Amino acid sequence: MRNVDTYTPYGYIAGMRKDIKASCAQRLQRIEGQVRGIARMVDENRYCIDVVTQISAVRAALRRLEEQILQDHVAHCVEHAIASGNKADQRKKIDELMAVVRRADR
Amino acid sequence: MRNVDTYTPYGYIAGMRKDIKASCAQRLQRIEGQVRGIARMVDENRYCIDVVTQISAVRAALRRLEEQILQDHVAHCVEHAIASGNKADQRKKIDELMAVVRRADR
Amino acid sequence: MRNVDTYTPYGYIAGMRKDIKASCAQRLQRIEGQVRGIARMVDENRYCIDVVTQISAVRAALRRLEEQILQDHVAHCVEHAIASGNKADQRKKIDELMAVVRRADR
Amino acid sequence: MRNVDTYTPYGYIAGMRKDIKASCAQRLQRIEGQVRGIARMVDENRYCIDVVTQISAVRAALRRLEEQILQDHVAHCVEHAIASGNKADQRKKIDELMAVVRRADR
Numbered sequence: 064m065r066n067v068d069t070y071t072p073y074g075y076i077a078g079m080r081k082d083i084k085a086s087c088a089q090r091l092q093r094i095e096g097q098v099r100g101i102a103r104m105v106d107e108n109r110y111c112i113d114v115v116t117q118i119s120a121v122r123a124a125l126r127r128l129e130e131q132i133l134q135d136h137v138a139h140c141v142e143h144a145i146a147s148g149n150k151a152d153q154r155k156k157i158d159e160l161m162a163v164v165r166r167a168d169r
Numbered sequence: 170m171r172n173v174d175t176y177t178p179y180g181y182i183a184g185m186r187k188d189i190k191a192s193c194a195q196r197l198q199r200i201e202g203q204v205r206g207i208a209r210m211v212d213e214n215r216y217c218i219d220v221v222t223q224i225s226a227v228r229a230a231l232r233r234l235e236e237q238i239l240q241d242h243v244a245h246c247v248e249h250a251i252a253s254g255n256k257a258d259q260r261k262k263i264d265e266l267m268a269v270v271r272r273a274d275r
Numbered sequence: 276m277r278n279v280d281t282y283t284p285y286g287y288i289a290g291m292r293k294d295i296k297a298s299c300a301q302r303l304q305r306i307e308g309q310v311r312g313i314a315r316m317v318d319e320n321r322y323c324i325d326v327v328t329q330i331s332a333v334r335a336a337l338r339r340l341e342e343q344i345l346q347d348h349v350a351h352c353v354e355h356a357i358a359s360g361n362k363a364d365q366r367k368k369i370d371e372l373m374a375v376v377r378r379a380d381r
Numbered sequence: 382m383r384n385v386d387t388y389t390p391y392g393y394i395a396g397m398r399k400d401i402k403a404s405c406a407q408r409l410q411r412i413e414g415q416v417r418g419i420a421r422m423v424d425e426n427r428y429c430i431d432v433v434t435q436i437s438a439v440r441a442a443l444r445r446l447e448e449q450i451l452q453d454h455v456a457h458c459v460e461h462a463i464a465s466g467n468k469a470d471q472r473k474k475i476d477e478l479m480a481v482v483r484r485a486d487r
Contacts, residue, residue: 079214087211088208088211091208091211092208095204095208101197102197102198105194106190106194108185110246111242115235115269118234118235118238119272121231122232125224125227125228125231130482132217132220132221133217133479133482136218136221140216141475145468146468148466150464150466154460154463157459157463160475160479160482161451161455161478163482165448240373243369247369252362254360259365260357263357263368266372266373267346267349270345271342273376291423296424300424303423304420306416310412314409314410317406317409320397320402323450323451324480327454333443334440334444334447337440341433341437344429344433344436345429345433347429348429348430348433352428374430378437
């Protein structure tokens with residue numbers, strides 16, 4: 064289990080920035096509620112296509128969340144690797160981003 | 170709020186088949202747990218890329234669920250529209266599937 | 276090699292409608308030109324990211340073309356299957372659309 | 382029109398590596414042939430779904446090409462930015478990759 068602390072001996076970057084973290088937490092709570100709502104729809108025998116439409120909406124919300132986290136990641140963790148001049152860390156950051164590209168690209 | 174009952178005056182098709190419904194409910198419960206797990210990761214300042222990877226996994230699980238529901242939909246609701254010979258219902262079913270294609274296709 | 280003629284004993288539906296066919300042909304010609312343009316970019320050592328951006332643009336153009344063809348398919352071939360009341364043909368059309376959904380959905 | 386030369390005053394990295402460039406050129410030629418084949422299918426009134434399937438195949442081939450180019454880009458251009466220690470260039474490379482992620486991710 065990796066933790067940002069290992070990258071921040073001085074506690075300079077401790078995970079996401081506070082405001083981003085709060086916004087993520089809020090979004091995830093909303094998404095959890097949406098998933099519960101879909102379970103209710105299934106239980107109430109709601110029309111399949113309406114269920115599918117709701118699932119798509121949750122997928123889109125997760126995609127937007129991913130993008131927000133990646134943007135924050137680049138603005139902080141990746142920027143930290145650049146500012147530090149640590150080439151090994153820079154290569155690691157690039158490899159991680161490429162893994163995300165490959166997956167998104169499918 | 171549409172409900173399959175409106176399509177099934179004789180109660181022949183009441184929502185998803187029982188076994189599909191149980192499997193969907195179970196999957197949704199697991200997905201809800203995964204979303205809560207991601208919220209915990211954010212709270213514990215876990216590494217951004219690990220959070221993003223988990224979000225992708227949930228999106229993939231939702232995609233598979235959508236597909237299962239669509240398959241069941243075709244095997245039941247769409248098949249019902251075909252068997253009934255009701256052309257208006259058949260056209261409606263096709264339009265709904267096309268809306269799903271358009272969205273998935275982006 | 277399937278050919279729409281097999282579905283249209285009276286020549287009523289012979290492939291795409293004339294105007295759709297012309298529009299598809301024109302789009303494909305433009306896409307062929309774009310692909311040649313990308314080959315030229317590679318040959319001229321143009322910047323990788325610019326090449327990737329062009330490839331994405333062609334993929335988007337192909338996606339739009341797919342959607343146009345599917346819409347025409349629904350308005351003609353699928354509508355023909357519904358109007359004819361041929362249940363076997365209707366089931367075939369649905370299975371084909373589902374295969375497209377599955378692929379697009381990935 | 383950007384050209385890799387502007388990034389390589391000493392001619393160290395001149396576009397893609399020779400073997401990658403040849404492989405890209407070959408793939409693009411094959412893709413151009415596939416696009417022409419699709420135009421022929423449309424012209425011959427081939428069945429819509431078969432045309433759509435072919436278009437999907439070309440989109441997948443383009444996606445694989447994008448990935449190959451990106452991998453080469455990271456191994457060369459991005460690696461060059463890291464090795465040089467040029468922070469401005471590193472930030473630029475990251476921004477470009479993020480633009481690709483955002484587009485692929487949609």
